[in-house]
Amino acid sequence: MNRREVLFGGAAALTLMAGARAASAADEVVIGAIYPMSGANAQIGVDARHALETAAEIVNGVHDLDLPTARTAGLPKLGGAKIRLIFADHQGDPQKGRAEAERLITQEKVTAIVGAFHSSVSATVSATCERYALPYVAADSSSPSLHRRGLKFFFRPAAHDEMFSAAMFDFLDEQKKAGKKIETVALFFEDTIFGTDSSNVQRKLAGERGYKVVADVKYRANSPSLTSEVQQLKSADADVVMPSSYTTDALLLVKTMGELGYKPKNMMAQAAGFSEKAVFDAVGDRLEGLVSRASFALDLAAKRKSIAVVNDMFKARAARDLNDNTSRQFNALLVLADAIDRAGSLDGAKIRDALAATDIPGEQTIMPWRAIRFGADGQNELCDPVLIQYLGGKFVTVYPTGVALQAAKWPMNG
DSSP states (O other), rough: OOOOHHHHHHHHHHHHHHHHTTOOOOOOEEEEEOOOOSSTHHHHHHHHHHHHHHHHHHHHHHSSSSSSSTTSBGGGGGBBBBEEEEEOOOOOOOHHHHHHHHHHHHHHHHHHHEOOSHHHHHHHHHHHEEETOOOOSSOOOOOOOGSSSSSSSSBSSSSOHHHHHHHHHHHHHHHHHTTOOOOEEEEESSHHHHHHHHHHHHHHHHHHOEEEEEEEEEEEEOOOHHHHHHHHHHHHSEEEEEOOOOOOOHHHHHHHHHHHTOSSOOOOESGGGGGGGGHHHHGGOOOOOOEEEEEEEEEGGOHHHHHHHHHHHHHHHHOOOOHHHHHHHHHHHHHHHHHHHHHOOOOOOOOOOHHHHHOOOOOOOOOOOOOEEEETBBSOOOOOOOEEEEETTTEEEESSSSSSSSSOSSOOOO
């Protein structure tokens, strides 16, 4: 018996628990949200709460927006049932995430779970959901390995790091064809599943595309010092530094670069900490020209009404604009709510089937995607990444050309 069969057997054994949630109508639909609400990445959890509560407000009220469930109060096929969110704090710890998922399922009786920012936590939480035949929507965890485990209740509307990294190297290829000098790259990545998966993809793509990796720097997540690692980057002096770091590490990286007098020619980040307001509030003056991959482009609000409206709603709660993380969190809950409504039930298997049948045009989201359609592995393959550049104190979409608002500044320092 293989692992997939074991997981499926466990799910079948717990069907009665999931089936207890089945209903043709309900007063409310309880959804669990697992995020870091304390510790080094607590701000991620705070912002995720604002994003998910904004999405719940869209679902529960009536809004003149071309978004799933927006124009009706609650979920019509469940008698107008409203979404109620229960938040759990995983503290950046995969085992804490597993325990919190178990608690949400067995004690809080949640219908589904969304989460979890850290890919390492999404790995344990989604495995727990699988055992209970309960849908898990990975809103913002981007490691490619997550959708390749044979899970049937795992869904990810947004792109994974292979897709993001391919867009990054496509951009580098385009710049090179335009006559820019780009021959070497430096990889800088933390040691959890996010960083290691990201670096594996980038290392492979660099070899395939003809770029030399002159520094390959792995560091311990939440390290108290990055001095030796930054010295390696400085000595290598790559044409492009490619960091995969969460918020506190991103801050420490930039501060250490300043202390050691290292100013990279270019930086192209795997979002994460380099999409967070806290980083740019603290060291934004040193990040002018930074390019980051993204799922979201706020400046496309000029072309799509819903982006501006949702951003205003989110900003009223969070006192900041939507970013790469919060846009994906908002979108994930809408996708889940739409599936629950189409299922017309709180039964996990029926919601899972409705998620698998999702077909939402990109125009009916706040994301710059072609559509949301899940493959058999639960991954949406139509979620086109974009690249954004930090210019003049804000991010501007610079790639691909079809959605770019302006040309990239390249090199960022030169």
